[in-house]
Amino acid sequence: MRSTDLFIIGAGPIGISCAIEAKQRDLDFIIVDKGCLVNSLYNYPLGMQFFSSSDRLELDGIPFCSIAPKPNRNEALEYYRRVVDSKEIKPQLYEKVIGLDKDKDGTFIIETSKEYYKAKQVVIATGFFDLPNLMNVPGEELEKVTHYFKEAHPYSNQKVAVIGASNSAIDAALACYRKGAEVTLIIRGPEVGPRVKYWVRPDIINRIEEGSITAFFNTEVTAITTDQLIVTSEGKSQAIDNNFVIAMTGYLPDFEFLKMACIQLEGATLKPYYDHTTMETNIPGLYLAGVICGGLETHKWFIENSRDHAKKIVDHIMG
Numbered sequence: 209m210r211s212t213d214l215f216i217i218g219a220g221p222i223g224i225s226c227a228i229e230a231k232q233r234d235l236d237f238i239i240v241d242k243g244c245l246v247n248s249l250y251n252y253p254l255g256m257q258f259f260s261s262s263d264r265l266e267l268d269g270i271p272f273c274s275i276a277p278k279p280n281r282n283e284a285l286e287y288y289r290r291v292v293d294s295k296e297i298k299p300q301l302y303e304k305v306i307g308l309d310k311d312k313d314g315t316f317i318i319e320t321s322k323e324y325y326k327a328k329q330v331v332i333a334t335g336f337f338d339l340p341n342l343m344n345v346p347g348e349e350l351e352k353v354t355h356y357f358k359e360a361h362p363y364s365n366q367k368v369a370v371i372g373a374s375n376s377a378i379d380a381a382l383a384c385y386r387k388g389a390e391v392t393l394i395i396r397g398p399e400v401g402p403r404v405k406y407w408v409r410p411d412i413i414n415r416i417e418e419g420s421i422t423a424f425f426n427t428e429v430t431a432i433t434t435d436q437l438i439v440t441s442e443g444k445s446q447a448i449d450n451n452f453v454i455a456m457t458g459y460l461p462d463f464e465f466l467k468m469a470c471i472q473l474e475g476a477t478l479k480p481y482y483d484h485t486t487m488e489t490n491i492p493g494l495y496l497a498g499v500i501c502g503g504l505e506t507h508k509w510f511i512e513n514s515r516d517h518a519k520k521i522v523d524h525i526m527g
Contacts (some may be wrong), residue, residue, distance in 0.1 A: 212238045214395035214525065215318055219299040220246050221267065221288055221511045222498035222518070223333035227297045228268050228407050229518040233526055238327070240320060242304035245448030246288045248337035249281060253379060254359045256281040259405055264512035267291050308469045310491065329525055331487075332469070333497040333517075334462060336506045341458040343371070343446065353453040366451040369394055369437050371429060373401035377456035381512045384454070392448055393423040394439060403507065405499040429455075461500050469494060479503035486524040487517050495521045 212513040216226050230237040230379040244250055257344040258265065262272040262279045270291055274283045274322060292299065296500035300322075303433055307319030308330065318325040340355035342348060357376065360383035370381040385391045395414070424439060437450040463478055472481040474491045480496060480503060487495045497517040499509040 209324045209326055212236045213324045214329050214331065215316065216333060217305050217330045218332060218333035219301065220248055220333060220335050220498065222514045224288060224297060225267050225515055226331050226333060226497055228295050229522040231295065233522050234352065236298065238325060240300045240303045240305065244301055245292060248335045249284050251337060251356060252281045253357050254281065256379065258284065259464065260510065260512050262367060267515065299452060300507065308423060316493065320412060329493045329495065331495045331497050332500055335499050336459050336461040339460045339462060341460050343429055343457055343493060345429055345431055350432055351435065352451065353432060353455060355455050358455050360384045363387060363389040363452055367449050368452045369448065369450050370454045370456065372456035373397055374456065375404055378404050378408055380454050380456055381421055382412060383404060385415060391421045393421055394427055394429060395425050396421060396428055398425050439522040443470060450492055459506065473503065477503040477505050485520065487521045488524060497521060
């Protein structure tokens, strides 16, 4: 069983930031991820552009140079890979944590898909992009339904329903429309989401108003069949001809993992308990970093406002 001072779960930007801080303070650490490096960013749409400017995505003062003021997915993948290389961080990738417990002596026992570890402290920086927020309607399991959008080309000349009102849904709808898809946008509320990127929101509104994209507001999906989508609005149901469904209904943190770790989840948003000055949870020595801190309110935490979590954690450990 390998032993370390600090075990970091998640090799996204914030997990990497924790590793950099630990290394600078001479803490022995291990960082693992069940997927590739910055796995969540890798799963973003191919042409995705960040809301944040490149300087607000930087780690440890290492300049992030991008062609446009707001970088895209490929630039971010290159940047974080180069940061890991230059800082000589050695993440253990494709290694999933499946067990986390605390021994009688106060150390943590971590079981992964490959081996066991013992650590004095643990940081959970796992993000939230792995578990789709399911609609739980009949037909959601059909092959034509996806909760992830990579690129628009496969949907060319197809009848595509995009479900959602956030950035991911609007980006998918516009991209599919511009690749020749017949796009129907299904929105549960009365309007396009107010947090949609300010340079994108007028675009989707104009496409809706001119009739290029059909939009249903105050509408919910009640069933999906092989060739149709059943929606309900104001108590009335109707069927829409459909080839593919892109359900951008959001994603969830791994609450089962947090429960397994005995972290308290509070209120309707299931926000995990942590001390805002140290990032320590109700379990001494167990810390949270990044978007995992928000519970269901995943929109409150981003790379740019989570970068200080690493310093708070390591300061507390060293203190």
